[in-house]
Amino acid sequence: MTPLAQIIAGRIRATGPISLADYMQICLLHPQHGYYSTRDPFGRAGDFTTAPEISQIFGEICGLALAQAWMDQGSPAPFTLAEIGPGRGTLMADMLRVIARVPGMADAAQLVLIEASPHLRQVQRDRLGDVTHLDHAADLPQQPLFLIANEFFDALPVRQYQRGDQGWAERMVGLGPDGLQFGLGPTVDLPRPGKIGDVVEDCPAAPAIIAAIAGRIARHGGAAIVIDYGGWNGYGDTFQALRNHRAEDPLAHPGQADLTAHVDFAPLAAAAIRSGAMSSRMGMQGPWLLALGAAQRAQKLLQAGDRGAPAALRRLTDGQEMGQLFKTLAIWPEGAPPVPGFDPLRLHADDA
Template structure:
């Protein structure tokens, strides 16, 4: 049993079973034993590889899409260029390299990284220099905001509910007869969702508020946001998962020593953006979006320059059987402004999302 598993077991013994949201938060962010507090999980030597670690193409195109949105909105200055959950800083570094070619953009930008892990903050400073770190999206300044969030929302803690005879019962983490961690069900509650016996639905309590913090600034002051993550729309099913050493494992097996994630439900994110007064796009496949921005042409140029892995990386990012369809992209921009490149406005009222 890991040190964090012992801490969780003592808490359950003292106060009873805990929600999956509480379990995920402890596993990922516990100050001494949390996953992100104790390690660098990214890349081939870590537990998982994100799109920016696969190829510079991803970050370059994200940066240029935001740069075009900045120009389309009249080149506001100053503005905040932000990234929540920036990992090792690879995405932001690639974005900055690409957008340096845009006159006036770098001088007008104020970079802000939203990062909870002290360890990763140090890694990001080593990569990007003296950047400004914020504790929360609520700390973003009230000025034009251009933001990229790649694989950020999937790491936010979720709650799960399973359909039973009397309604929906929350799935909670308790203890088995040997003192090990196990999943169980709390007493049923009424939820405004239809379901059949055994169906599982997931709710991410923090996500709408975070989207509101982003979208309200964009609606009021201008800017744009691009959200890239794996997930769907109003989905059902158990997507709670753990990854260690690039392989899936039991999410309860090694608390604090494996990454925990769940698929993102884009519907409540879109609803929050619309309620905040912003325009939001429909989610589209990551592969389709990157190809629409010229990813293939960029890979061909990198190949001509001697990058022998550029076309294989492009395939991994865009192929439907790899990351191309699993990951979705969604954009937010102010009402009346041109769309972010590669996106179309979602024709939906917030109450319908």
Template sequence: MTPLARIIAARIRASGPMSLADYMQTCLLDSRHGYYATRDPFGARGDFTTAPEIHQMFGELCGLALAQAWMDQGRPAPFTLAEPGPGRGTLMADMLRAIKVAPGMFEAADVVLIEASPHLRQVQQERLGAVRHLDTVEHLPKKPLFLMANEFIDALPIRQFQMTPEGWRERLVGLSGDGALELGLGAVVPLPRKGAPGEIVEDCAAGVAVVEEISRRIAAHGGAAIFIDYGTWDGQGDSFQALRNHRPEDPLAHPGEADLTAHVDFAPLAAAALRAGAMPSRLVTQGEWLLSLGAEARARRLAEAGDEGAMTALARLTGPSEMGHLFKALAIWPRGAPPVPGFQPLERHADHA
């Protein structure tokens, strides 16, 4: 057992089985043994590689999309340029370089990072200098907000429910007879939906709350937000997973030493934006979105300038068998404002990608 596994087992023995949400929160953010609190998980030496770490063009195109949205909304100043879950700060660094093409935008930006990990805060400050950190999106300033979130929602805690002959029951982390962590079922929960026997559904209340809070800021003060993650529209099924040393493994095997995520269901996020008074987009694939912004032309220019990895990176970021189709993008902007570049407005609650 890992040190954190022993702590979790003791907690279960004392208080009973815990929800997957509590388990994920503990594994990722425990102050002494949590995954993000103790390591830099990104890149070849870590456990996974994100799009900004693959090539600079990803962050540049994200920055240019926000820059066009900023200009379309009348160049508000000052404004907040924010990123939740900013990793090493690579994406923000590339965006800050890109937005300099919009006169006055760089100077008007109040850069804010939402980061819970003290370790990663230090990494980000080393990369970006003296930036402001916040613990949660609730602390974002009440002024125009332009926000980019890449692979953020997938790491927020989820709960799972399984349909049984008695009805929906929550899946919980408990202990087996020999003291190992295992999944089991709790009491019946009155979910307002139907399900086939054995069917599993997931609920990411934290993700919905984050998007609703950001959307309220945008509806009231202007701005735009772009969320990119792997997932689907109206997703269901068991997507809870762990990644360690770039390989999938049992999410209960090494608490605190593996990245825990779940696929994002984008439909509730769009509904949250609508409730908050903002306009969500139709869902698009990452590949479709990047190509609509000129990713291919940018990669060719970089290749002609001597960047030997540009075309390979383009294929990885946009290719259907790579990140291009697995990852999806959702944008949010004020009602009545022009859409964020590369997106179309969601016309009805039932719309999908």
């Protein structure tokens, strides 16, 4: 057992099985042994590679989209430029390079990063300089907000429910003869249809985070772009672990593997609309990047000597790579133009 597995086992012996959400929270953010608390998980030397680490194209397109939204809304100043879950700071660095070319935008921006990991906070300071760090989206300033969230929501803890003969029961993490194992708790009242064996996931924290972001955008202006892998009102067990760029049993090495689940974008859109903002339809990363000029940017990088640009573009946009797996969602104020590349979701607040 890993040191964290022993801690989790001790808790289960003392108080009984724990929810999958509690298991994820402990594994990712335990102060001494948590995955994000102890390491830099990104890139070839880590456990996974995110889009900003593949090519500067990704961050530049995100920066251009937020810059256009800023200009479309009258270039408000000052404003908060924020990233939630900023990793190494690579995405924000690429966005800032684009924003610096937009007259007046860099001077008006107040950079804020929302990051829970002390280790990653230091990595971000080393990359970006003296930045403001916050713990929660609810702490964001009450002013125009332009925000990016790339591969953040997939790491939030989820609860899982499985349909049985007697109804839905929550999947729990308990102890068996060989260590940690999954089991089912008592039945619960879950207002979702399903057949025997179906699994559904719920991310309790995600709608509240979106509500905090969308509330500021509705009141003060701004825009948010969310990019992650997932779907819309999905069913199925998507809980997974990555270690050394390979999938493994999520219970095998607590604290030493990245734990994620696919994002359900439907509750995010609904939370944004209930908060008074506009939400886009869910889109796909590949078509969105291409619509905003990713292919042209890759060609210019190739001409400048970046021989990896075509392969990076393919990885970001191809349907067999990240292009269809990763989905996109945008939020903006009512009455403002949509964020570039997004179409409004026609859903009334009373229906959200």
